[in-house]
Amino acid sequence: MKKSVALILILAMVLSLLVGCSSSTGKEENVYLKFPTASTSGAIYPIGAAIANLWSEKIEGLTVSAEASNGGVQNLGLVATGEAQLGVAVTSILSDQKNGKGVFEGKQYDGMRILTALYSNYNQVVVSGDSGIETLKDIKGKVFAPGAPGSTPEVETKLHLSAAGVNYPDDFNAQFVSFTEAIDLIRNKQLDGAWIQSGIPTSAVTEICATAGGKLISLDEDVIEKLTNEYPWYNRDIIPAGTYEGQTEDVVTTSIVITIFVDESVPEDKVYEMTKVLWENIESLKGTHNAIKNIKIEDAVKNLADIPLHDGAARYYKEAGVLK
Numbered sequence: 001m002k003k004s005v006a007l008i009l010i011l012a013m014v015l016s017l018l019v020g021c022s023s024s025t026g027k028e029e030n031v032y033l034k035f036p037t038a039s040t041s042g043a044i045y046p047i048g049a050a051i052a053n054l055w056s057e058k059i060e061g062l063t064v065s066a067e068a069s070n071g072g073v074q075n076l077g078l079v080a081t082g083e084a085q086l087g088v089a090v091t092s093i094l095s096d097q098k099n100g101k102g103v104f105e106g107k108q109y110d111g112m113r114i115l116t117a118l119y120s121n122y123n124q125v126v127v128s129g130d131s132g133i134e135t136l137k138d139i140k141g142k143v144f145a146p147g148a149p150g151s152t153p154e155v156e157t158k159l160h161l162s163a164a165g166v167n168y169p170d171d172f173n174a175q176f177v178s179f180t181e182a183i184d185l186i187r188n189k190q191l192d193g194a195w196i197q198s199g200i201p202t203s204a205v206t207e208i209c210a211t212a213g214g215k216l217i218s219l220d221e222d223v224i225e226k227l228t229n230e231y232p233w234y235n236r237d238i239i240p241a242g243t244y245e246g247q248t249e250d251v252v253t254t255s256i257v258i259t260i261f262v263d264e265s266v267p268e269d270k271v272y273e274m275t276k277v278l279w280e281n282i283e284s285l286k287g288t289h290n291a292i293k294n295i296k297i298e299d300a301v302k303n304l305a306d307i308p309l310h311d312g313a314a315r316y317y318k319e320a321g322v323l324k
Contacts, residue, residue, distance in 0.1 A: 031062050031270055034084040036069035039148070041179040041207075043199035043291040044088050044258065047118070050288040051260070051278060058277045062270060070178070071197075072152040072258075073103055079263050080109040086262040090121050090152055090197075091233045091305035094261060098307065103155060111264045113310035115275055116300045119199050119291050120255040122239055123156050126205050127193030128186050129213040135220055136164035143173040145182045145194035157195040159231075160254070163223045179204035187212040199258070199291025201243050209244040216244065218252040227254060233305045257303045262310050271312025279320065298322055 037048035045068060052066035064086075069075055075087030076097050093102070100108030127133040133142060139161065146169065147153030154176070158168045166172070175182075175191060179202075185191035186208055196204055208214035216239060228234045237255035241247055262271055278285075279297050286293050301309065301323050309317070317323035 131192035142192040268312040
């Protein structure tokens with residue numbers, strides 16, 4: 001009898017250990033992260049998809065799913081509500097969300113952390129050749145696409161047109177459509193122009209210039225000066241001549257750093273691995289899009305508009321010697 005009791009106790013202990021191991025293993029099994037990026041016709045979608053595939057292939061226990069979206073504003077909203085865990089956004093709207101300003105008034109969220117700066121995102125105002133639009137002020141009375149509802153281009157359109165003295169959206173016929181829809185509308189002469197914010201070159205502008213008689217216009221210097229003085233994330237920048245078909249001169253515009261951000265709740269060790277794998281395989285990613293062909297790790301922690309790095313990312317950058 002005593003032997004039977006002892007045997008039962010031993011079996012119970014073994015089962016307990018097995019269950020414990022199973023539970024522990026379950027907790028450490030695959031981490032699944034949703035990664036909204038941007039429109040499929042922009043630069044960031046293929047870049048984000050390539051990075052997500054790299055992470056999923058190289059990091060054991062991690063699956064990252066890149067998804068198309070309306071851009072940074074939507075991405076930030078999805079992460080703030082727990083529907084995604086990381087995304088892509090420019091520093092301007094990250095700052096707005098952190099401080100509860102602009103489109104994030106009443107929706108303040110201070111849990112976003114930077115994994116890396118990627119590249120400069122250029123504000124590109126592309127118009128049809130017969131639209132008569134040469135400056136931002138000429139958009140008054142025209143049919144113009146500021147971007148999809150809740151997108152970063154919509155935010156940029158409002159800021160820039162307001163700085164140029166154009167009342168947004170009352171002074172023009174606003175069509176809130178995506179890059180892809182804007183291409184067809186300009187081609188069919190139903191749209192005079194569109195605001196596109198992306199790395200250069202981007203396929204939407206390429207197609208509008210090549211197939212719809214489109215062209216880029218420069219921003220007025222007084223508008224650029226006003227914005228760069230008021231907002232620390234803006235830079236005066238140049239889209240070099242020859243970037244797009246028919247572009248014979250440099251186009252003067254503004255740019256903002258675009259980042260991969262991650263929620264603070266994502267484990268430090270995972271973000272450390274993600275940052276490490278990204279930069280150790282950066283050469284294989286540079287062929288994804290011209291926007292990142294000159295990307296350098298030294299720039300990964302620059303011009304972040306006071307948005308903090310994730311602890312896991314900061315640990316890697318300290319090891320790599322680009323952060324003190």
